[in-house]
Amino acid sequence: MTVNSSTPAGGTLDVLLGNYPHTRVLRDGTIPVEGAECRFLSASPLHSAFPRMAGGLEFDVCEMPVATYLLARDAGVPLTLLPAVLIGATHHHSLTRLPDGPELDVRRLAGHRIGVRSYGQTTGLWVRGILREDYGVEASDVTWVTTEDAHVASYVNPPNVERSTAGGVAALLRAGDVAAAVLGPRAIGVQGVPLVPVIKDADHAAQAWTERHGTVPANHLLVVRDDVLRTRRDEVTALFRALARGIDATAGERDLASPAGRAVTAGWSDSLARCLEIAARYALEQKLVRTPVDLARIQKDAAFLEG
Template identity: 70%
Template structure:
């Protein structure tokens, strides 16, 4: 006697945010699909597992990691969702007791960053070149971790340190400034001073000028899963969109609050175009980013809304 076998669960790696908790705890179900949400704390090791081992069906992934993985031919497709984003002019810091240092003074200096492929670093180096004329190759970037994408080799102006944390590089005097993401700013970066005098206003001006908020974490799906189970991917994406909409009241009108969104939009395409340009300028990727080609495989996710 023949029968149909139930579809395998989708393994979905998501960080713990107000807009993902309803999915993770089942408050917002995924229609007709059994989703499993494995834990990873901290998240970065899971990002490496995704781009090196394809460890999950759907996975949160940093912008820079996604662009580098795509450039390296890793078989993942972007799903149009921003899970984490913010402006990053406050992410370039120095010790409070150190001599004042302007962003334009960094050429020829050493700057700490967790990994050269870290997304916060991508955005910081982008505005450094755009607004202050300091190119990535003008600085020695001192890192405490390797990049997620195994195929990538750091350029010669990147140096690996034995230090455990970026903040330690700054406090030991090994670097003049440090790039620290939003969570690190409140942890190991507590008390550090942004190099940009009015960082919040500068970040808002960047967002206004570019018509987008820098995205840090996006979402990808394995190509084979998208090809063989498009209905399951669509069901998950619908549930994610519902979860984001139903938690809108928990986000404010700050750039971080506005960044969270699901669906293709002018803001998202602008963000990808700018991040792609920055990534190529910084030698994170070799080929220009074609946003239309990125969008095409998931256009069906939006068809029901047209």
């Protein structure tokens, strides 16, 4: 926990963020949050904080995956999106298999079992959208085997989702319970299994996707509790602007030629609008949300940051 103090107006903001170059400069005070006192909190693993925010509104401001935010919004959780992308990446390489297992034709995955940490996981949202859009495989054509529940407790999985208690997603692969698994770029290297992408030439396919859509898939955004926003808007604005400065100041620590490097941004942009539109469409197609997402309202709710 780190406190960054500079002329607070209404007590301390509890802020839960992951550990990245653009957040470390706020934690250590290199970039002060002018006009707000912030208590920067941590969670290990980071994703353990997301159900605490979505279910109990435990923090004032919190990093949150795109899919979790869409689920929470659909469930009526009083959160407002702040337009900052903390991490993002392409995900054609996130559908993986064991290197010594049989090769899979990505266009013929119907009827297969695929492991994913949660049906509501953001990497899974992007992978299923890619499968439908690029390869003609519907989410409902696959049995999705999960090892965790969604971050929003009220969400009910579709009937083609099974819950396993056999261990992590890599364990499902090793046991032969699934033919492939959704493992994001941060997870693949720590699973103890040298996995390979199911999609051949995944980097080229991902580049084609980003060029076609004019955006990079966001994984984690930022949200604020509605009651905090109502009563402490100036402090929330101060925090957001400090984060934007942090993102700019640490640009040299990211590979801006890579999708992951380009994804980290603060502020509304055409790229972010397209990203959210695609994620919202994928979520509706996959039955993660029940009704179309009002993107104009989401942007309007955070318009105060444009001043």
